Amino acid sequence: MKFNLNKSIRLLAAAALILCSISLASAQKGTTFTRRVQFPRGRTTVVLKGKANWGASYVYRLRAEAGQTMLVHITGVPTFSIIAPRSRNFDALDGADNVQDWTGELPRTGDYQIVVGHANDNYTLAPYTLEVTIR
Numbered sequence: 001m002k003f004n005l006n007k008s009i010r011l012l013a014a015a016a017l018i019l020c021s022i023s024l025a026s027a028q029k030g031t032t033f034t035r036r037v038q039f040p041r042g043r044t045t046v047v048l049k050g051k052a053n054w055g056a057s058y059v060y061r062l063r064a065e066a067g068q069t070m071l072v073h074i075t076g077v078p079t080f081s082i083i084a085p086r087s088r089n090f091d092a093l094d095g096a097d098n099v100q101d102w103t104g105e106l107p108r109t110g111d112y113q114i115v116v117g118h119a120n121d122n123y124t125l126a127p128y129t130l131e132v133t134i135r
Helices: 005-028
Strands: 032-036 045-053 057-064 069-076 079-083 101-105 110-117 125-134
Touching: 045 057, 045 110, 057 125, 069 079, 069 110, 110 125
Parallel strands: 032 057
Antiparallel strands: 045 125, 057 110, 069 101, 069 125, 079 110
8 A cells, every 4th residue: 555645644634624623613612702882973773794603602782771772683593682781680681582683672771782692503603694773
């Protein structure tokens, strides 16, 4: 049997790449990424794009006032939940738990958290577009 050094190096590199990909994907499971949302000056809507890894959470924090109306829409596989400021047990707002659309009046002033994620293991990195409007 003839030994081919170039072929062996390519196979070894491919195996290392596969192992790195697997460990990176599993390392993010259960991980939370947090980002502060700032609305563009003079605008009431912000559009955020991302890719959700299976089992990871993406938290978008934004400040809003009691009595304002928030509209949230997400496209793609992921869903979101909205957590109000000073929420006991991090309970989602009524009707805003694992949904793709939500509109409602905000009960308190403070930092709201929009938590994006998905549990469909058929999608490692599921692209999404999150649109948030506050009036």
